[in-house]
Amino acid sequence: MSDLVTRLKALLADGAVIDGEEAVRIGLARRPLGAPLAVVRPGSTAEVASVLRLCHEAGQAIAPWGGCTGLVEGARADGMIALSLQRMNRIEQIDAPGATMTVEAGCILQTVCEAAEGQGLFFPLDLGARGSATIGGNISTNAGGNRVLRYGMMRELVLGLEVVLADGTVMSSLNHLIKNNAGYDLKQMFIGSEGTLGVVTRAVLRLRPKPSSQNMALLAVDEYPHLPKILRNLERGFGGTLSAFEVMWQDFYKLVTSPPAKGRPPVPHGHAYYVLIEALGGDTAEDDARFERVLATELENGEIADAAIAKSKGECERLWALRDDVLQVGQNAPIFTFDVSLGIVEMESYVCEVRDGLKARWPAMSLMVFGHLGDGNLHLIPGVGDGGSKARHDVEEIVYGALRKRGGSVSAEHGIGLEKRDYLSYSRNADEIALMRTLKKAFDPRNILNPGKIFAVN
Amino acid sequence: MSDLVTRLKALLADGAVIDGEEAVRIGLARRPLGAPLAVVRPGSTAEVASVLRLCHEAGQAIAPWGGCTGLVEGARADGMIALSLQRMNRIEQIDAPGATMTVEAGCILQTVCEAAEGQGLFFPLDLGARGSATIGGNISTNAGGNRVLRYGMMRELVLGLEVVLADGTVMSSLNHLIKNNAGYDLKQMFIGSEGTLGVVTRAVLRLRPKPSSQNMALLAVDEYPHLPKILRNLERGFGGTLSAFEVMWQDFYKLVTSPPAKGRPPVPHGHAYYVLIEALGGDTAEDDARFERVLATELENGEIADAAIAKSKGECERLWALRDDVLQVGQNAPIFTFDVSLGIVEMESYVCEVRDGLKARWPAMSLMVFGHLGDGNLHLIPGVGDGGSKARHDVEEIVYGALRKRGGSVSAEHGIGLEKRDYLSYSRNADEIALMRTLKKAFDPRNILNPGKIFAVN
Numbered sequence: 001m002s003d004l005v006t007r008l009k010a011l012l013a014d015g016a017v018i019d020g021e022e023a024v025r026i027g028l029a030r031r032p033l034g035a036p037l038a039v040v041r042p043g044s045t046a047e048v049a050s051v052l053r054l055c056h057e058a059g060q061a062i063a064p065w066g067g068c069t070g071l072v073e074g075a076r077a078d079g080m081i082a083l084s085l086q087r088m089n090r091i092e093q094i095d096a097p098g099a100t101m102t103v104e105a106g107c108i109l110q111t112v113c114e115a116a117e118g119q120g121l122f123f124p125l126d127l128g129a130r131g132s133a134t135i136g137g138n139i140s141t142n143a144g145g146n147r148v149l150r151y152g153m154m155r156e157l158v159l160g161l162e163v164v165l166a167d168g169t170v171m172s173s174l175n176h177l178i179k180n181n182a183g184y185d186l187k188q189m190f191i192g193s194e195g196t197l198g199v200v201t202r203a204v205l206r207l208r209p210k211p212s213s214q215n216m217a218l219l220a221v222d223e224y225p226h227l228p229k230i231l232r233n234l235e236r237g238f239g240g241t242l243s244a245f246e247v248m249w250q251d252f253y254k255l256v257t258s259p260p261a262k263g264r265p266p267v268p269h270g271h272a273y274y275v276l277i278e279a280l281g282g283d284t285a286e287d288d289a290r291f292e293r294v295l296a297t298e299l300e301n302g303e304i305a306d307a308a309i310a311k312s313k314g315e316c317e318r319l320w321a322l323r324d325d326v327l328q329v330g331q332n333a334p335i336f337t338f339d340v341s342l343g344i345v346e347m348e349s350y351v352c353e354v355r356d357g358l359k360a361r362w363p364a365m366s367l368m369v370f371g372h373l374g375d376g377n378l379h380l381i382p383g384v385g386d387g388g389s390k391a392r393h394d395v396e397e398i399v400y401g402a403l404r405k406r407g408g409s410v411s412a413e414h415g416i417g418l419e420k421r422d423y424l425s426y427s428r429n430a431d432e433i434a435l436m437r438t439l440k441k442a443f444d445p446r447n448i449l450n451p452g453k454i455f456a457v458n
Numbered sequence: 459m460s461d462l463v464t465r466l467k468a469l470l471a472d473g474a475v476i477d478g479e480e481a482v483r484i485g486l487a488r489r490p491l492g493a494p495l496a497v498v499r500p501g502s503t504a505e506v507a508s509v510l511r512l513c514h515e516a517g518q519a520i521a522p523w524g525g526c527t528g529l530v531e532g533a534r535a536d537g538m539i540a541l542s543l544q545r546m547n548r549i550e551q552i553d554a555p556g557a558t559m560t561v562e563a564g565c566i567l568q569t570v571c572e573a574a575e576g577q578g579l580f581f582p583l584d585l586g587a588r589g590s591a592t593i594g595g596n597i598s599t600n601a602g603g604n605r606v607l608r609y610g611m612m613r614e615l616v617l618g619l620e621v622v623l624a625d626g627t628v629m630s631s632l633n634h635l636i637k638n639n640a641g642y643d644l645k646q647m648f649i650g651s652e653g654t655l656g657v658v659t660r661a662v663l664r665l666r667p668k669p670s671s672q673n674m675a676l677l678a679v680d681e682y683p684h685l686p687k688i689l690r691n692l693e694r695g696f697g698g699t700l701s702a703f704e705v706m707w708q709d710f711y712k713l714v715t716s717p718p719a720k721g722r723p724p725v726p727h728g729h730a731y732y733v734l735i736e737a738l739g740g741d742t743a744e745d746d747a748r749f750e751r752v753l754a755t756e757l758e759n760g761e762i763a764d765a766a767i768a769k770s771k772g773e774c775e776r777l778w779a780l781r782d783d784v785l786q787v788g789q790n791a792p793i794f795t796f797d798v799s800l801g802i803v804e805m806e807s808y809v810c811e812v813r814d815g816l817k818a819r820w821p822a823m824s825l826m827v828f829g830h831l832g833d834g835n836l837h838l839i840p841g842v843g844d845g846g847s848k849a850r851h852d853v854e855e856i857v858y859g860a861l862r863k864r865g866g867s868v869s870a871e872h873g874i875g876l877e878k879r880d881y882l883s884y885s886r887n888a889d890e891i892a893l894m895r896t897l898k899k900a901f902d903p904r905n906i907l908n909p910g911k912i913f914a915v916n
Contacts, residue, residue, distance in 0.1 A: 097686060097803045142639050150698070153637065155646075156614060171889045177799045178833045179611065179870040181600050181650055182878075182885040183912050184894045188613075188646035192639055209693045228555060235667045239739035240608070240698035281697035283748065290744060341635045345555045375636045412637040420640075427640040431629045436642045442900035454641050 004058050005038045008081070011050055016041050016087075023082070033068060034078035041084045045162060045170055045201040048083070052199065053168030055081060061451045064195035066106065066137030069129035071337060072417030074141065074194050074453055083199060085136050091115050092202070099207040100159060100176050105136025105200045112205065121207040124151035124243075128324055136200045142192030144413030146323075149374035150243040150280065151208065153413070154191065160204035161187040163197075166444040174204050189439065194415050195450040197443045211241075211280035215291035216316045219298075220271035220306035224348035227273060230303050231344070231374055234277060237294035241287065244278035245374035246323050249351065252368040256325040263322045266308035275373075276323050278316075323370070326381075332366040334387025338380040338399050342408030347378060350402055357398035358382055377412035400426050416454045424455055462516050463496045466539070469508055474499050474545075481540070491526060492536035499542045503620060503628055503659040506541070510657065511626030513539060519909045522653035524564065524595030527587035529795060530875030532599065532652050532911055541657060543594050549573050550660070557665040558617060558634050563594025563658045570663065579665040582609035582701075586782050594658045600650030602871030604781075607832035608701035608738065609666065611871070612649065618662035619645040624902040632662050647897065652873050653908040655901045669699075669738035673749035674774045677756075678729035678764035682806035685731060688761050689802070689832055692735060695752035699745065702736035703832035704781050707809065710826040714783040721780045724766035733831075734781050736774075781828070784839075790824040792845025796838040796857050800866030805836060808860055815856035816840055835870035858884050874912045882913055 009017045018028065023039040037060075042048045055062050063077035065084040075082075085106035093102040096119045103112060110130040116123040125138060127145030137143070139161070143154045151157065160175035173186050190198050221227055227247060234242050248256075253274040257265040267274070281287035291309070298304045310316045329335055342350055351369055358365045362384040371378035382395055400410055404426040410416070416424055424433065433455060440447075440457055447457050467475045476486065481497040495518075500506045513520050521535035523542040533540075543564035551560040554577045561570060568588040574581040583596060585603030595601070597619070601612045609615065618633035631644050648656050679685055685705060692700050706714075711732040715723035725732070739745035749767070756762045768774045787793055800808055809827055816823045820842040829836035840853055858868055862884040868874070874882055882891065891913060898905075898915060905915050 095801075098801050142643070144637055144639075148637065152610075152614065155643075156610065165893075169889060171893055172887065173890050175867075176801065176865065177867050177870070179602055179606065179799045179830075179835045180867040180885070181602075181869045181871055181873050182867045183874055183882055183891065184647070184897060185600070185613075185650055186890060186893055186897075188643070188649075189897075191646075192643055209690060211697075212694060213697070232667060236670060236740040239669075239671070239741060239745065282694040283697060286744075286748060287697065290741065341637045343553075343556050343634065372637075377637045407634065409633075409635050409638040409640045411639045412635075413639055415639050416641055424641055427638070429630065431627060432631050432644060433641065435623075435629055435644055438900055439642060439644075439647075439897075442896055 002037060004054065004060055007054060008038065008040055008051060011054065012040065012042060012047055016043065016047070028084070033082070034076045036063070036077035036080055036082035039082040039084055041087045043087045045164065048164045048199055048201050049168045049170050051081070051083060052164050052166065055448055056167045056446060059446050059448060061448050063450050064136070064140065064199050066134035066140070067108065067129065067132040069133045070137065070141065070417060071339070071414045072411070072419040074415055074417030074450070076418055085134060085201070088201065094119055095176065096121065098176060101205045101207055102174065102202065103135055103205065104202055105134060105139070107135045109133050109135060109138060116207050117210060120210050122210040123157070123205060123207055125154060125157055128326060135203055135205070139191050139200050139203060140193065140195045141413070141415040144372065144375065144377065146246065146372070147243045148372060149245055155188070157206050158187060158191060158203055159206050161190055161200055162202035163190050164199045164201055166198070166446065166449050171198065174202065176204050178206070192415070194417065194453050196440060196453055197449065199449070211282065213281040213284040213287040214316055215279045215281070215287055216310040216319050217277050217295060218266045218308045218319055219275040219277060219304050220267045221273040221275060221303070222271055222305045224273065226303040227275070227373060228344045230275070230298055233298060234294060237297070238279045238290065241279040241281040242277065243280045244276060245372070246276040247371060247373040248274045248276070248323065249369035250274070251366070252370045255328045255331065255368060256322045261325055261328045263318070263325060266319065267306045271305055276319055329368050329381045332368070332383030334385070335381050335383040336392055336395050339412050339414040340378055340380065340399070340403050340408050340410060341376045341412035342378070342403060342406050344373060344376055346406045347373070350406055351378070353402040354380065354399055357402065358384060358395065361394065375412070396423065418453060421455060460495060462512065462518055465512060466496065466498055466509060469512065470498065470500060470505055474501065474505070486542070491540065492534045494521070494535035494538055494540040497540040497542055499545045501545045503622065506622045506657055506659050507626045507628050509539070509541060510622050510624065513906055514625045514904060517904050517906060519906050521908050522594070522598065522657050524592035524598070525566070525587065525590040527591045528595065528599065528875065529797070529872045530869070530877040532873050532875030532908070534876055543592060543659070546659065552577055553634070554579065556634060559663045559665055560632065560660065561593055561663065562660055563592060563597070565593045567591050567593060567596060574665050575668060578668050580668040581615070581663060581665055583612055583615055586784060593661055593663070597649055597658050597661060598651065598653045599871070599873040602830065602833065602835065604704065604830070605701045606830060607703055613646070615664050616645060616649060616661055617664050619648055619658055620660035621648050621656035621658050623656050624904065624907050629656065632660065634662050636664070650873070652875065652911050654898060654911055655907065657907070669740065671739040671742040671745040672774055673737045673739070673745055674768040674777050675735050675753060676724045676766045676777055677733040677735060677762050678725045679731040679733060679761070680729055680763045682731065684761040685733070685831060686802045688733070688756055691756060692752060695755070696737045696748065699737040699739040700735065701738045702734060703830070704734040705829060705831040706732045706734070706781065707827035708732070709824070710828045713786045713789065713826060714780045719783055719786045721776070721783060724777065725764045729763055734777055787826050787839045790826070790841030792843070793839050793841040794850055794853050797870050797872040798836055798838065798857070798861050798866050798868060799834045799870035800836070800861060800864050802831060802834055804864045804866070805831070808864055808866070809836070811860040812838065812857055815860065816842060816853065819852065833870070854881065876911060879913060
């Protein structure tokens with residue numbers, strides 16, 4: 001056992017340091033996260049700081065772990081100390097009048113949402129992994145999800161951070177204020193930096209008033225150009241309450257509404273696109289009427305081919321369940337998952353080019369497409385009957401090649417991690433990447449914080 | 459004339475470089491901005507880059523200038539090259555389907571707002587200096603203003619930036635995407651950094667759908683604790699359309715509704731607080747009804763003592779004119795202006811403590827208070843009959859001392875500049891300021907970019 005691990009065991013409470021093999025054996029990690037030297041689970045910011053001081057002195061690389069639900073190998077920890085925040089999972093304070101919540105980084109997203117609701121408030125971040133993803137992970141990847149359209153990404157939901165820097169310095173910036181222009185807004189650097197600039201240990205979250213009305217519908221649309229028009233018309237017509245505009249290409253819709261999937265089609269198969277829409281408002285009776293009237297107008301002018309309006313909380317949940325039933329793509333395994341963003345007007349031609357490119361090479365391929373169209377964010381899940389690294393590379397070239405031409409981003413919300421590192425230059429130019437390196441070197445001169453993630457330092 | 463100025467004149471087109479004395483004589487600057495070595499007005503990013511390369515080699519300090527409407531001496535340029543962006547004022551592109559606008563940094567805010575409206579779109583940033591403040595200045599101070607409650611500060615309205623770094627490198631990061639997690643979000647570091655990390659030359663702005671309804675009212679409220687309740691109830695009741703919640707303490711309201719001010723009181727004097735509210739929605743007829751119904755409920759439950767609802771566009775403009783008529787505070791000249799933020803629940807006791815502190819020292823003092831209560835942001839404008847630096851220092855100790863105890867910020871939206879530099883430590887701890895210095899040194903090792911602003915580097 002390495003000398004460093006011995007010293008870490010001496011430093012922390014019993015059971016806080018688990019040797020790598022043991023950690024893998026007891027399944028501490030939900031996904032293949034490589035072979036860490038050890039998994040260290042500090043119980044406090046002070047312990048995180050002492051771990052980092054030790055690793056900094058030793059030049060030992062660490063990989064911060066949250067819920068390990070990431071999709072881009074951002075937590076891969078071969079030969080590293082896996083620094084798990086899972087034991088730091090307390091909600092420390094809820095300030096109801098100020099509408100803020102202070103939590104430890106290991107706090108589970110769903111726990112935060114439920115605690116906010118308990119106070120008549122609302123934490124808007126919502127994504128499939130809500131039950132296991134941590135707030136620290138949401139911050140380090142600037143998580144997006146289902147309601148970015150209305151409430152923004154995680155960046156807009158964080159007021160303050162406590163971060164432990166590479167050398168163990170605790171940088172406490174637990175701002176509770178909505179507006180604070182007193183010098184640089186340091187938290188912005190850590191949000192979305194995937195654990196490469198510091199380890200987030202605590203956060204102050206911004207809460208919103210709890211909506212008192214939820215209106216949902218599933219729309220069928222036959223022509224792509226109608227989608228951006230419908231989006232703009234609903235944004236206007238609902239006057240600021242549109243909270244989701246989730247588009248499912250027909251193959252995906254068919255997949256999640258046919259056996260063996262549990263879901264059934266609220267509107268018939270056979271249309272080109274299906275849109276899940278949600279509005280969150282403040283006046284149940286009136287919002288229902290407005291919702292139906294605005295949709296009726298869209299139906300009349302022919303942009304919407306068919307629509308099913310959810311009539312109950314249960315029906316709303318069933319609509320979300322369709323959109324969330326991404327596991328069904330496993331039917332086409334082996335698969336690859338992509339998370340891209342591009343201009344809404346480009347999406348139709350983009351998806352066609354990707355599909356044609358894949359078909360030409362793998363005639364039997366499948367391509368599932370869905371996403372947060374309102375945010376310009378698409379998830380593409382191709383299956384080409386081959387999960388090997390050569391196939392992955394060839395698929396990536398097709399998916400990202402078509403994206404690069406359109407000025408898109410290889411990561412809308414999942415981050416870069418290791419998986420997309422070779423393609424960062426498709427979405428960022430040399431000057432941008434050089435400046436990222438400048439920042440990394442200034443904050444982590446020994447390159448011990450999640451090294452190799454996002455970009456190679458040298 | 460300095461050798462550097464001679465070289466700058468040779469480098470740029472005729473008339474682009476104006477000697478300091480001449481610049482002062484012809485009144486290039488709207489406020490006392492010190493005595494610059496010269497004012498340089500490049501016409502392109504390439505010229506900005508060549509100016510910076512030259513200044514970097516020479517170790518010559520520069521102060522970026524936008525509209526020079528700042529309130530904290532952030533553009534003060536004694537002995538520096540004043541780098542004015544005012545000639546780079548073009549709107550380069552409006553992408554209506556994508557709802558983005560690409561502009562040069564010297565573009566005037568109001569010009570941007572009008573251009574957006576011309577396309578049926580909306581740029582929400584709104585502040586008193588709209589007619590002369592530039593987008594570059596709005597970015598460098600992370601401007602706030604009247605509609606932060608609904609649309610966020612400038613940070614939330616910027617998608618991409620082009621920045622010239624200290625050494626003249628042009629870092630073009632003109633992202634058009636709403637979601638882009640491909641590596642660090644570099645623009646975040648430059649927004650709100652007051653020209654100390656780079657010179658913003660172009661920006662991609664996010665536009666919103668143009669609201670089709672505007673509802674406004676002026677509310678009279680007698681007890682402070684009612685204000686946060688009314689705010690939350692309106693946020694809920696208006697379902698996401700509340701765009702302004704501007705509170706005027708009674709002295710300020712009286713000042714802007716009595717001669718010599720042009721404004722007249724829409725509701726009588728004598729109440730403790732007056733609130734200007736605005737909702738921007740998508741359905742004129744229905745929004746009017748909702749607006750009046752929600753207000754009626756508040757009147758019934760007694761939280762609102764009196765209310766005047768604007769019945770026309772003209773009446774809306776007259777209500778905003780009251781709130782914007784800040785020049786009336788000149789009646790109490792000499793005055794000092796403060797821009798603080800703190801928790802809404804703390805504001806009443808805070809203002810009382812400041813008033814008592816000032817009264818104890820200057821019995822004849824005046825204190826005008828108003829601000830964006832929905833954002834936790836108050837503007838305090840005391841007049842103590844003495845504009846001297848000793849009086850300023852004593853007033854600052856009273857205003858900021860009471861703020862420090864309450865965990866407030868010495869700058870909600872104006873920035874730190876030179877004026878508030880000595881008080882940065884009231885709102886940021888030593889670790890935060892140390893990290894700001896780390897960032898500054900990494901980006902501007904020779905300390906030539908607006909040196910001395912926000913904090914002293916050494």
